Amino acid sequence: MRDELSALVKQFGYGFGERVDAGRRLVELGAPAADRLLVLLREGDTGTRALAAFALAEFEATPQRQAAADGLVAALYDDHPPVRRRAARTLRFFRDPRLDGVVIRWLDSPDDADRSCARSCLAGLGSDDTRPARLDHAILQARRPVPRLSVAHPSPVDFAGFLSGKDFPPESPVPPVPAEDLPAVRLAARGEPGDPVRPGLFPRPAVKLARLALAQAGDYPADSVRKAAETAYDRGRPYRAHDALACALVHPEVDATDLALSYGRQRQGERGWRSRRKTHQVLAWARRYGYLPLESGCVCAHGWFTTSPSRDVAAAMSAHWDAIRPRCTLIETDTDHWRRLWRCDRCGEHWVEESVSSGHAELYYAYPAQSSIAW
Numbered sequence: 215m216r217d218e219l220s221a222l223v224k225q226f227g228y229g230f231g232e233r234v235d236a237g238r239r240l241v242e243l244g245a246p247a248a249d250r251l252l253v254l255l256r257e258g259d260t261g262t263r264a265l266a267a268f269a270l271a272e273f274e275a276t277p278q279r280q281a282a283a284d285g286l287v288a289a290l291y292d293d294h295p296p297v298r299r300r301a302a303r304t305l306r307f308f309r310d311p312r313l314d315g316v317v318i319r320w321l322d323s324p325d326d327a328d329r330s331c332a333r334s335c336l337a338g339l340g341s342d343d344t345r346p347a348r349l350d351h352a353i354l355q356a357r358r359p360v361p362r363l364s365v366a367h368p369s370p371v372d373f374a375g376f377l378s379g380k381d382f383p384p385e386s387p388v389p390p391v392p393a394e395d396l397p398a399v400r401l402a403a404r405g406e407p408g409d410p411v412r413p414g415l416f417p418r419p420a421v422k423l424a425r426l427a428l429a430q431a432g433d434y435p436a437d438s439v440r441k442a443a444e445t446a447y448d449r450g451r452p453y454r455a456h457d458a459l460a461c462a463l464v465h466p467e468v469d470a471t472d473l474a475l476s477y478g479r480q481r482q483g484e485r486g487w488r489s490r491r492k493t494h495q496v497l498a499w500a501r502r503y504g505y506l507p508l509e510s511g512c513v514c515a516h517g518w519f520t521t522s523p524s525r526d527v528a529a530a531m532s533a534h535w536d537a538i539r540p541r542c543t544l545i546e547t548d549t550d551h552w553r554r555l556w557r558c559d560r561c562g563e564h565w566v567e568e569s570v571s572s573g574h575a576e577l578y579y580a581y582p583a584q585s586s587i588a589w
Contacts, residue, residue, distance in 0.1 A: 219243070219250045224265065240272050248278035252285040255301075260294045267301040271540060274307045283308045290316045299331040303537050306335045334534055376427070377402065382419040382457070383499035388430045388464055396433070399424050406434055408442035408451075408458035416453030422460070429461035436467035443473050447485060447493075454489045456496050463500045474506055494582070514538045516563035516582050528570045532577040535567070539580070555583060 222239055240247045251273075254266040267289055273282040287310065289301035302320075305313045313335060320332035373389045377399070391399055402424040404411050411417050417425075428434055443462035446455035459477065462470035477493050485493075500506035515534070542556040542565060554567045564583035569576045 219247055222247075222269070238272075240269060241276060244276070245278055248273050248276075248282055252281065255285050255289055260297060263289070263292065263294070263297045264300045267297060267304050271304045271307050279308065283310045283312075286310075287312045295325065295327065299327060302331055302335050306537070307541070330533065334537065373427070377420060377423055379423055380419055382422045383460060383496050384423060384426070387503040388426050391427050391431045391433075396428075396431075399427055400433070403428055406442065407439055407461035408446060408455035410452040417457065422457040425457050425461055426464060430464040430466070432466050434461065434465065436465060439465050440468050440470070443468075443470055447477065447480075447489065454485075454492070456492050459493065460496050460500070463496075463505045471506065474500070498582075514541065514558045514561060514563065514565070516558065516561060516565070528568070528579045528581075529577055531579040531581070532570075535565075535578060535580045538565075539567075556580065 219240075240251075248270070251266045251270050254262050255270070256263075258266060267286060270282045270286060273279060283305065286301045286305040286308070290298055290305070290313070292298045292301065302313060302317055317332040317335045320328040321336075323329055323332070373392060373395065376384065376386065376389050379385070402421065404417065404421050404424075407425050407429060409417075411421060425434075429439060439458070439462050442455065442458035445451070446458040459470070459473065462468045462473065474497050478497055480490055480493075497506060515538075538558070539556070541559050543559055544554060545557050545564070546555040548554065552568070556565045556567055557563070558565065565580040566583045567578060567580040569578045571577070
């Protein structure tokens with residue numbers, strides 16, 4: 215059996231299909247396989263220890279769960295960084311509270327790989343009412359996207375930089391409006407959420423951002439903001455009022471959770487795909503910054519990713535996809551567009567897998583599918 219286990223561990227360094235086959239076999243072998251992996255995690259060479267940490271994820275839902283978690287916690291203090299980081303990413307699936315204190319310290323590490331690993335682990339921990347407030351703050355920081363070098367990324371307290379942004383939804387949370395700037399922001403908003411601008415055109419991003427800031431400040435009446443969000447996608451409107459939905463999500467006196475759930479489930483026959491994709495981007499932004507609760511506590515974090523991300527974000531998401539793909543099942547392959555549809559085994563949400571070139575190799579990443587029917 216020892217030779218077979220050694221061969222199975224090596225398969226975790228190969229392709230995805232080989233890892234799936236090896237994982238299933240390890241679970242079939244049960245306790246002897248888990249014990250052997252724990253020995254390799256302690257005594258193997260660097261590469262073997264990292265692969266053993268990877269393979270122990272298969273025992274998350276088995277009777278060997280506690281022993282595997284204990285071994286992975288010990289590996290968080292391994293002398294070699296690749297082993298520590300792999301143990302942390304695997305331990306994330308176990309939702310073990312002992313991971314928290316270690317990866318929070320990694321956020322201040324001088325090593326870029328440690329900081330990236332910490333962000334990935336904290337962002338996948340979900341919500342827990344028993345967690346200390348300091349950890350909630352660390353998770354919120356980890357869920358903030360890494361700024362792209364080619365795009366100006368305003369500071370959360372830089373209100374002028376926020377209003378001059380070119381993207382909607384923005385790439386940051388909404389900062390508070392300085393009292394002295396309120397009259398100017400009202401002029402820049404050119405009306406209330408959902409209002410077209412003269413002569414009947416849809417507002418520019420700067421106008422939408424000004425409305426977003428006023429909504430978070432409670433400057434608009436709650437009833438009018440809620441009504442605008444309810445009619446944001448009605449037929450006959452001058453434009454699809456994504457700004458009205460976003461304003462309802464950030465307004466302190468409006469609960470738009472039901473609208474978010476309803477709009478997020480609309481399908482092809484109800485709205486066009488561009489409009490639905492923009493809605494999903496707004497909802498993902500709101501979940502990322504705490505304006506909207508996550509749809510589930512699943513480690514795949516389906517609810518807070520943006521659909522069809524940019525090239526830079528796609529490259530950054532490849533590490534997250536590597537971590538969650540062993541927990542997903544392949545549903546369908548689209549050979550015409552070189553992409554595949556996967557379903558999370560835990561929450562049932564769907565992911566679309568594509569690839570992007572890093573200049574040296576193809577990086578595979580995935581983003582949330584709006585539906586499994588029209589993906």
